Amino acid sequence: MKLIKLARNAGWGIHSIRTRLILSYLATALLPVAILGWLSVDVYLGSMTERVTDYSVEVVNRVAQDIDEYFRDIDFLLTRDPDFYIDQFIKLVQNNSVTNSRKYVFRIWEDFNNLRRVKPGLEDIAITFADGRILSSYGFYFTDFVPHGNTVSYSGPRVNRFGKEVVTMVRPYASDGRRDVWVSADINLERLASMANLKASPRGYVYIMDQDGQIVFSPHGHEVEDSEEVLINTVDSEVTGWKIVSVVYADEVEAELAYLKRLTYGGITLVLVGVGFLAVYLSHAISHPIRRLQEFARQATLDAAAEDLPVAGRDEIAQLSTDFRTMLARIGELMSENLKEQKLLRKLEIESLTNQIKPHFIYNTLDMIIGQLEQEQTEEAIYLIEALGNFFRLSLSQGREIVKVASEIEHVRNYLYIQQLRHGQGYQYHIQVQEPEVLEFLMPRLLLQPLVENAIFHGILRADRPGRVEVLVSRSHDGIVFTVSDNGVGMKPEELEQINGILAGEIPAQEDRPCFGLMNVQKRAQLIFGKEYGLTLESEPGQGTRTILKIGFLDEQLALEAEESA
Amino acid sequence: MVWTALAVFLLLSGGVQAEDQLTIGFVPRSLDNPIFLDAFENAHQKAMELGVRLEWLAPWGFSTEGQLAVMESLIGQGVDGIVVSVNDVPEIQGAIQRALDNGIPVITFDADSPTSGRLFHIGIDNFKAGWEAGKALVRIAQARGLEGPLSAVIMSGEPDALNLIERMDGFFGAIEGELGLEVDEILYNRDNVDLATIMVEDYLKANPEVDVFFFTGGWPFYVPSDAMPAFKQWAHAGGIAVGIDIFYDALLLLRDGLLQYLVGQDMASMGALGVELLVDYLRGGQLPETVFVEVGLTYASHENLDELLQIYEPWLVK
Numbered sequence: 009m010k011l012i013k014l015a016r017n018a019g020w021g022i023h024s025i026r027t028r029l030i031l032s033y034l035a036t037a038l039l040p041v042a043i044l045g046w047l048s049v050d051v052y053l054g055s056m057t058e059r060v061t062d063y064s065v066e067v068v069n070r071v072a073q074d075i076d077e078y079f080r081d082i083d084f085l086l087t088r089d090p091d092f093y094i095d096q097f098i099k100l101v102q103n104n105s106v107t108n109s110r111k112y113v114f115r116i117w118e119d120f121n122n123l124r125r126v127k128p129g130l131e132d133i134a135i136t137f138a139d140g141r142i143l144s145s146y147g148f149y150f151t152d153f154v155p156h157g158n159t160v161s162y163s164g165p166r167v168n169r170f171g172k173e174v175v176t177m178v179r180p181y182a183s184d185g186r187r188d189v190w191v192s193a194d195i196n197l198e199r200l201a202s203m204a205n206l207k208a209s210p211r212g213y214v215y216i217m218d219q220d221g222q223i224v225f226s227p228h229g230h231e232v233e234d235s236e237e238v239l240i241n242t243v244d245s246e247v248t249g250w251k252i253v254s255v256v257y258a259d260e261v262e263a264e265l266a267y268l269k270r271l272t273y274g275g276i277t278l279v280l281v282g283v284g285f286l287a288v289y290l291s292h293a294i295s296h297p298i299r300r301l302q303e304f305a306r307q308a309t310l311d312a313a314a315e316d317l318p319v320a321g322r323d324e325i326a327q328l329s330t331d332f333r334t335m336l337a338r339i340g341e342l343m344s345e346n347l348k349e350q351k352l353l354r355k356l357e358i359e360s361l362t363n364q365i366k367p368h369f370i371y372n373t374l375d376m377i378i379g380q381l382e383q384e385q386t387e388e389a390i391y392l393i394e395a396l397g398n399f400f401r402l403s404l405s406q407g408r409e410i411v412k413v414a415s416e417i418e419h420v421r422n423y424l425y426i427q428q429l430r431h432g433q434g435y436q437y438h439i440q441v442q443e444p445e446v447l448e449f450l451m452p453r454l455l456l457q458p459l460v461e462n463a464i465f466h467g468i469l470r471a472d473r474p475g476r477v478e479v480l481v482s483r484s485h486d487g488i489v490f491t492v493s494d495n496g497v498g499m500k501p502e503e504l505e506q507i508n509g510i511l512a513g514e515i516p517a518q519e520d521r522p523c524f525g526l527m528n529v530q531k532r533a534q535l536i537f538g539k540e541y542g543l544t545l546e547s548e549p550g551q552g553t554r555t556i557l558k559i560g561f562l563d564e565q566l567a568l569e570a571e572e573s574a
Numbered sequence: 575m576v577w578t579a580l581a582v583f584l585l586l587s588g589g590v591q592a593e594d595q596l597t598i599g600f601v602p603r604s605l606d607n608p609i610f611l612d613a614f615e616n617a618h619q620k621a622m623e624l625g626v627r628l629e630w631l632a633p634w635g636f637s638t639e640g641q642l643a644v645m646e647s648l649i650g651q652g653v654d655g656i657v658v659s660v661n662d663v664p665e666i667q668g669a670i671q672r673a674l675d676n677g678i679p680v681i682t683f684d685a686d687s688p689t690s691g692r693l694f695h696i697g698i699d700n701f702k703a704g705w706e707a708g709k710a711l712v713r714i715a716q717a718r719g720l721e722g723p724l725s726a727v728i729m730s731g732e733p734d735a736l737n738l739i740e741r742m743d744g745f746f747g748a749i750e751g752e753l754g755l756e757v758d759e760i761l762y763n764r765d766n767v768d769l770a771t772i773m774v775e776d777y778l779k780a781n782p783e784v785d786v787f788f789f790t791g792g793w794p795f796y797v798p799s800d801a802m803p804a805f806k807q808w809a810h811a812g813g814i815a816v817g818i819d820i821f822y823d824a825l826l827l828l829r830d831g832l833l834q835y836l837v838g839q840d841m842a843s844m845g846a847l848g849v850e851l852l853v854d855y856l857r858g859g860q861l862p863e864t865v866f867v868e869v870g871l872t873y874a875s876h877e878n879l880d881e882l883l884q885i886y887e888p889w890l891v892k
Contacts, residue, residue: 105622117634145605145634146632146634147629148618169651
């Protein structure tokens with residue numbers, strides 16, 4: 009287990025790219041080679057078996073042909089025309105006399121021995137009488153081997169008088185067979201062996217069997233090995249009637265295949281070893297940068313030290329490493345920016361909240377409540393307290409950063425109500441929501457209140473006519489548009505240009521500038537929704553000012569993420 | 575008498591083989607030497623008379639190995655006795671001893687092996703035969719007025735054949751002190767009659783100046799004179815040829831002037847005696863009085879040629 013763990017840590021785990029690459033390479037190489045090898049062996053086995061069988065048939069045919077030709081020659085020697093000397097000798101012997109037989113017997117011996125000399129394998133040739141007397145190339149003597157019958161016959165193997173293993177071809181001396189004399193030829197078994205010394209395979213052999221199934225000749229003595237699986241082919245000798253049997257051991261055919269098998273296995277092994285080394289090299293070349301990249305990514309989760317990522321080569325992995333390093337750098341920058349933005353957003357929210365709960369606003373409102381109570385305007389006081397309470401409740405919004413538009417509208421409505429009471433009904437306000445469904449949309453809190461506050465304090469309170477503040481909520485194709493209009497003093501063009509320049513970031517903002525509240529809203533809006541959102545001011549001197557806030561849509565998930573990040 | 579004749583007939587015809595019928599192995603030196611044919615016929619005739627089976631066996635051409643194979647086959651067959659013409663060599667002596675060890679008595683004929691343990695030997699007095707041939711050469715040379723020294727060549731069969739050695743000893747003994755003779759070469763024909771003829775012709779073609787040819791046996795005498803032109807030319811030019819063995823063809827060569835004198839051995843008696851004496855021993859344990867049973871010699875010259883040609887019959891084997 010420890011070893012497996014070490015291997016896995018070294019990139020040799022079964023699921024590692026390296027292991028998979030190696031296995032893939034090996035499988036890709038092994039499969040065709042193995043199939044090719046198997047097909048080769050299979051095809052070659054069939055071909056070889058067929059070839060051996062054909063050759064084996066050819067061998068037995070050849071042996072049978074040789075034997076037939078040889079025994080035809082022998083038969084030609086035995087089938088002689090009536091021989092004067094033999095005839096005379098037979099007459100003498102059958103008349104129990106050898107007197108004056110010398111010229112016959114000598115000629116016959118000479119003839120027989122000449123035949124022995126010119127015909128290889130002819131061990132003896134003889135004339136045998138029914139009483140066992142025999143005149144052969146060795147003399148005139150007695151034998152126990154007395155033929156019978158009137159047809160050509162073959163017998164043996166047997167050991168002749170002089171210790172030689174022979175087979176004997178016998179035929180009646182006279183064609184009518186009336187004399188009870190046979191002429192015979194002993195064929196040395198070695199001659200049969202030489203004729204049968206053809207074999208279809210190195211261990212294979214040919215043996216000869218007579219018509220009774222007795223072994224005439226076998227290179228393994230008279231015992232035929234049958235303990236092993238063999239391929240047998242048989243043909244009959246036309247002359248002798250013997251069966252010529254070729255034996256080929258099946259394992260020899262397979263043994264010949266062994267070379268091909270060894271070659272195939274050797275080839276497969278070589279290919280596998282070669283592919284193995286190649287696979288290890290290639291997989292290393294591929295997986296090593298990946299592993300380094302992986303290691304770096306793991307480290308980067310802890311410490312985004314993108315500069316430490318080694319980048320070597322010009323391949324895809326190196327490019328990926330470069331991109332990854334760039335990505336990590338970008339992530340770092342974004343994380344840093346995000347962190348800054350979040351801090352800024354948080355700061356802006358705090359500032360916004362702080363701006364709303366200015367002490368004099370609270371004191372004035374409380375004084376106003378006290379005054380109403382002293383004047384026993386209890387109902388009005390109750391409304392005011394309720395409005396103040398709602399104002400603060402909505403300002404805090406239970407700590408939530410994202411609130412529904414309805415809540416923000418309600419918050420502004422409470423603020424306008426309180427301010428209207430504070431400033432003696434000196435202006436009117438009107439809130440209009442063009443599309444009611446907008447009320448259910450989400451938005452950052454405390455965005456509208458600064459706009460309304462500016463309209464009151466920098467617009468209508470500075471004009472000497474009844475003021476009016478209108479809040480219009482509408483929906484555009486890409487967001488929600490809040491328009492806060494007043495009929496106050498308005499702004500000079502240069503002043504308007506400067507403020508819009510500051511809001512657009514074109515002119516540096518200063519802490520003590522009167523547009524501090526607007527900048528707060530602008531930054532928060534753009535931090536959350538992007539630069540294309542935010543504030544725009546329109547104003548005509550003496551006519552009033554219109555502040556337009558455009559924000560994007562926030563769905564529940566985005567709102568939750570924004571709130572969590574905040 | 576009738577019953578006896580009937581019994582002999584049955585035995586010879588092989589129709590009945592008596593329980594105690596003896597089998598005699600008769601082994602000449604070779605089958606290709608017709609000199610043994612007289613022995614063949616007479617041995618068989620004697621075997622028929624005695625009611626024994628005779629096995630006549632030999633290699634076609636003489637060889638010690640072939641004769642050993644024949645001896646072993648006879649021993650293996652368990653014959654009752656063996657008559658053999660041998661080379662006096664250890665291999666044959668060993669074969670004879672093995673036969674004796676197997677209870678098979680062995681006698682020799684023609685050529686002896688005295689130390690082999692054989693019971694006795696039947697043959698001619700080989701020394702005497704050679705002696706007579708030598709004396710004839712001396713007479714012929716002296717008649718021609720030749721005093722010598724004469725150059726001579728000798729043809730023999732096997733160097734180890736004791737009978738041939740004895741013939742040469744007798745030949746040289748007879749001429750010693752009588753005729754100067756220098757032997758140029760001894761030609762051994764290995765008991766091969768065909769080779770013998772060729773060797774004679776070849777030698778005389780190459781050495782026509784040689785004066786004397788002595789044949790220890792009649793190997794080259796089976797062919798007509800016209801078949802040996804060199805020999806004929808040489809003899810007619812004054813060459814003197816004497817030898818041993820008399821048969822019809824040899825007498826014709828004597829008649830044609832190729833040979834001047836022959837000493838003959840009675841091979842027919844050797845064959846008959848070989849069977850008879852061995853059967854006597856086997857049946858009655860009777861041995862000859864001496865271990866050497868001598869058969870007589872005959873002599874052939876121009877003086878008795880016509881008479882001999884009437885006695886000897888042509889073999890017509892060559």
